[in-house]
Amino acid sequence: xxxxxxxxxxxxxxxxxxxxxxxxxxxxxxxxxxxxxxxxxxxxxxxxxxxxxxxxxxxxxxxxxxxxxxxxxxxxxxxxxxxxxxxxxxxxxxxxxxxxxxxxxxxxxxxxxxxxxxxxxxxxxxxxxxxxxxxxxxxxxxxxxxxxxxxxxxxxxxxxxxxxxxxxxxxxxxxxxxxxxxxxxxxxxxxxxxxxxxxxxxxxxxxxxxxxxxxxxxxxxxxxxxxxxxxxxxxxxxxxxxxxxxxxxxxxxxxxxxxxxxxxxxxxxxxxxxxxxxxxxxxxxxxxxxxxxxxxxxxxxxxxxxxxxxxxxxxxxxxxxxxxxxxxxxxxxxxxxxxxxxxxxxxxxxxxxxxxxxxxxxxxxxxxxxxxxxxxxxxxxxxxxxxxxxxx
Amino acid sequence: xxxxxxxxxxxxxxxxxxxxxxxxxxxxxxxxxxxxxxxxxxxxxxxxxxxxxxxxxxxxxxxxxxxxxxxxxxxxxxxxxxxxxxxxxxxxxxxxxxxxxxxxxxxxxxxxxxxxxxxxxxxxxxxxxxxxxxxxxxxxxxxxxxxxxxxxxxxxxxxxxxxxxxxxxxxxxxxxxxxxxxxxxxxxxxxxxxxxxxxxxxxxxxxxxxxxxxxxxxxxxxxxxxxxxxxxxxxxxxxxxxxxxxxxxxxxxxxxxxxxxxxxxxxxxxxxxxxxxxxxxxxxxxxxxxxxxxxxxxxxxxxxxxxxx
Amino acid sequence: xxxxxxxxxxxxxxxxxxxxxxxxxxxxxxxxxxxxxxxxxxxxxxxxxxxxxxxxxxxxxxxxxxxxxxxxxxxxxxxxxxxxxxxxxxxxxxxxx
Numbered sequence: 001x002x003x004x005x006x007x008x009x010x011x012x013x014x015x016x017x018x019x020x021x022x023x024x025x026x027x028x029x030x031x032x033x034x035x036x037x038x039x040x041x042x043x044x045x046x047x048x049x050x051x052x053x054x055x056x057x058x059x060x061x062x063x064x065x066x067x068x069x070x071x072x073x074x075x076x077x078x079x080x081x082x083x084x085x086x087x088x089x090x091x092x093x094x095x096x097x098x099x100x101x102x103x104x105x106x107x108x109x110x111x112x113x114x115x116x117x118x119x120x121x122x123x124x125x126x127x128x129x130x131x132x133x134x135x136x137x138x139x140x141x142x143x144x145x146x147x148x149x150x151x152x153x154x155x156x157x158x159x160x161x162x163x164x165x166x167x168x169x170x171x172x173x174x175x176x177x178x179x180x181x182x183x184x185x186x187x188x189x190x191x192x193x194x195x196x197x198x199x200x201x202x203x204x205x206x207x208x209x210x211x212x213x214x215x216x217x218x219x220x221x222x223x224x225x226x227x228x229x230x231x232x233x234x235x236x237x238x239x240x241x242x243x244x245x246x247x248x249x250x251x252x253x254x255x256x257x258x259x260x261x262x263x264x265x266x267x268x269x270x271x272x273x274x275x276x277x278x279x280x281x282x283x284x285x286x287x288x289x290x291x292x293x294x295x296x297x298x299x300x301x302x303x304x305x306x307x308x309x310x311x312x313x314x315x316x317x318x319x320x321x322x323x324x325x326x327x328x329x330x331x332x333x334x335x336x337x338x339x340x341x342x343x344x345x346x347x348x349x350x351x352x353x354x355x356x357x358x359x360x361x362x363x364x365x366x367x368x369x370x371x372x373x374x375x376x377x378x379x380x381x382x383x384x385x386x387x388x389x390x391x392x
Numbered sequence: 393x394x395x396x397x398x399x400x401x402x403x404x405x406x407x408x409x410x411x412x413x414x415x416x417x418x419x420x421x422x423x424x425x426x427x428x429x430x431x432x433x434x435x436x437x438x439x440x441x442x443x444x445x446x447x448x449x450x451x452x453x454x455x456x457x458x459x460x461x462x463x464x465x466x467x468x469x470x471x472x473x474x475x476x477x478x479x480x481x482x483x484x485x486x487x488x489x490x491x492x493x494x495x496x497x498x499x500x501x502x503x504x505x506x507x508x509x510x511x512x513x514x515x516x517x518x519x520x521x522x523x524x525x526x527x528x529x530x531x532x533x534x535x536x537x538x539x540x541x542x543x544x545x546x547x548x549x550x551x552x553x554x555x556x557x558x559x560x561x562x563x564x565x566x567x568x569x570x571x572x573x574x575x576x577x578x579x580x581x582x583x584x585x586x587x588x589x590x591x592x593x594x595x596x597x598x599x600x601x602x603x604x605x606x607x608x609x610x611x612x613x614x615x616x617x618x619x620x621x622x623x624x625x626x627x628x629x630x631x632x633x634x635x636x637x638x639x640x641x642x643x644x645x646x647x648x649x650x651x652x653x654x655x656x657x658x659x660x661x662x663x664x665x666x667x668x669x670x671x672x673x674x675x676x677x678x679x680x681x682x683x684x685x686x687x688x689x690x691x692x693x694x695x696x697x698x699x700x701x
Numbered sequence: 702x703x704x705x706x707x708x709x710x711x712x713x714x715x716x717x718x719x720x721x722x723x724x725x726x727x728x729x730x731x732x733x734x735x736x737x738x739x740x741x742x743x744x745x746x747x748x749x750x751x752x753x754x755x756x757x758x759x760x761x762x763x764x765x766x767x768x769x770x771x772x773x774x775x776x777x778x779x780x781x782x783x784x785x786x787x788x789x790x791x792x793x794x795x796x797x798x
Binding site: 025027051052053055056057058059061062065066067069070071072073074075077091092095099194201202203205206207209210211212213214217221 | 435436438452461465474475477484487513516517
């Protein structure tokens with residue numbers, strides 16, 4: 001395929017990227033809003049455009065189990081899910097990370113039941129925050145496409161071997177038609193080496209995987225795992241840098257917009273970044289010294305990058321897309337507070353939870369959140385969180 | 393060679409693919425079944441195993457009893473994991489990423505992981521028709537966690553969660569028939585076997601491995617600890633289960649039933665029940681009732697196999 | 702030879718806790734569990750191998766003269782060999798002397 005720019009549905013672009021990555025096994029179960037990704041993949045396989053096994057499993061629990069098996073034999077493995085699907089597979093999701101089985105998942109973020117809702121927020125991904133996967137958040141179709149390749153490159157790196165989820169907002173991204181640049185196959189080949197699984201299951205080199213751990217050894221296995229996730233950071237940065245050198249599109253663990261001279265910033269994850277930038281442009285014209293901080297890499301959490309962006313600001317207004325019930329507020333704000341605690345020049349944090357289950361957060365809402373948040377910060381009203389737009 | 397005598401034991405391959413040093417209880421006929429199955433399969437095999445007795449006893453880090461590539465992932469998903477193993481190998485061999493090689497893909501689990509928690513996943517894998525063998529080692533309860541009832545526990549057995557008591561006969565439901573459920577998936581090969589008949593078991597495992605597509609083998613695995621019998625009687629009770637027709641040995645090849653072994657003289661059920669602690673509370677009336685059930689079930693199997701009385 | 706589990710450092714854990722030394726369970730000597738051991742009357746043994754075939758611990762070995770006996774490093778003393786021996790040449794003897 002030659003380098004082309006297409007107007008295309010983001011899910012289709014993502015599936016096309018998976019095909020260009022020469023994936024060997026796809027195992028998935030239909031769930032909204034992820035379905036278009038795997039539908040298109042099954043078509044690509046059925047038409048012979050990708051030589052792969054498409055395993056149409058009977059549940060998400062099996063989808064992740066199949067992915068564990070195929071990754072364990074060294075096959076390049078992809079899956080996609082959302083919400084209840086992620087919740088159902090969460091047992092094996094954790095095991096995949098613990099067994100260090102590389103794979104890429106397109107996680108089309110959607111709210112968790114109940115009430116049943118098919119629309120977007122981040123309650124699904126936050127429920128598996130501590131499972132040991134690498135988590136990247138994307139803002140638009142191009143980022144979805146690009147991060148499939150970066151995802152495989154990072155996850156399969158022998159120094160990493162940790163599964164990676166590309167988090168894309170359900171509907172807001174999955175069902176959007178956007179211009180996306182497709183790179184030519186040569187560029188992809190140059191960027192993404194074949195997967196060589198260390199200690200893959202094969203009769204020529206038998207190993208035992210998934211052994212039982214007594215209290216005498218379990219702690220050591222968990223430290224080994226923690227180091228694997230932490231050590232992925234330099235590989236991630238390098239993988240994004242090399243992708244940028246090839247394509248001109250660079251990614252960073254934490255990205256900022258008009259933040260250098262800002263007194264305060266709005267912090268977002270995922271597709272809200274684009275709206276936030278537009279609103280900041282308007283507010284700048286009105287004389288507000290506001291900027292945007294976008295958390296792209298959620299695990300491993302980029303403490304240093306975040307502190308570089310945040311220290312010295314007066315306040316941060318953090319938009320969360322999920323509630324930690326009975327806890328300290330939104331999971332992102334809570335994480336950022338702990339990253340800044342006790343640091344000199346740390347900004348105060350005002351936490352808004354907005355856009356649950358796809359409730360629209362318009363430019364005007366962003367404007368309200370930013371200005372109201374700034375006022376709250378000035379008053380020292382920074383405890384807990386505000387559920388934006390709540391009636392009653 | 394007569395499969396049901398054992399006097400040709402010396403002809404069996406001496407290679408052990410499941411080594412000593414495993415931590416199964418004394419007299420564990422399930423560990424013995426694994427040993428036989430692994431002899432039949434040989435080294436060109438990848439095993440995915442469910443959580444359970446055999447997984448725990450064979451793989452305490454940093455040790456392993458396995459000499460073939462082996463993966464354990466969770467309790468309910470060995471059939472899905474092996475689906476991924478098979479799909480991955482198939483794709484990579486087809487694409488030239490790996491050299492072509494005939495490999496046996498085998499999933500294994502106990503009756504809890506097979507008939508209860510992993511039933512949906514097994515059904516999915518059988519329906520999709522992956523080229524694999526599923527071996528269920530049925531010791532008729534959750535032995536690993538301390539003898540709790542499963543849907544494979546026979547009627548009348550006392551377990552720690554179906555205890556016999558003033559108001560309870562013990563397990564009050566009928567044993568789920570997994571072999572028949574496997575047959576209902578229209579897969580090319582289904583069989584029942586028992587490690588008290590090692591030649592029959594090993595033959596069936598080889599046939600299952602040679603069959604393209606999905607195959608299912610249900611192995612009755614006597615558990616001295618859970619059945620409350622002396623350890624040296626593990627083999628004897630497997631024979632009694634077969635000779636009393638409680639556990640008939642048969643194959644279903646492409647839907648055609650074939651009886652593997654017909655006892656010369658069908659033993660009364662009491663021969664099998666007596667001496668088993670899990671049945672010791674049963675009254676004569678209870679036993680008569682169970683005998684009738686055994687007779688009915690066996691008659692059904694004989695009919696399916698086209699055998700006269 | 703794998704280290705004992707309580708001596709392994711986290712740096713020594715293989716990625717994903719994979720075990721590379723297959724069959725290493727043989728380091729674990731289950732013979733210490735035994736309260737009775739099988740004693741074979743070699744003269745009576747017909748060398749059929751039934752005891753070998755039915756041993757759940759694969760611990761029965763054939764001696765140079767062809768008779769079979771248990772490797773006491775692993776034998777847990779279940780007594781299946783004694784029970785199944787067609788000529789009754791194996792006796793279980795208490796480890797207490």
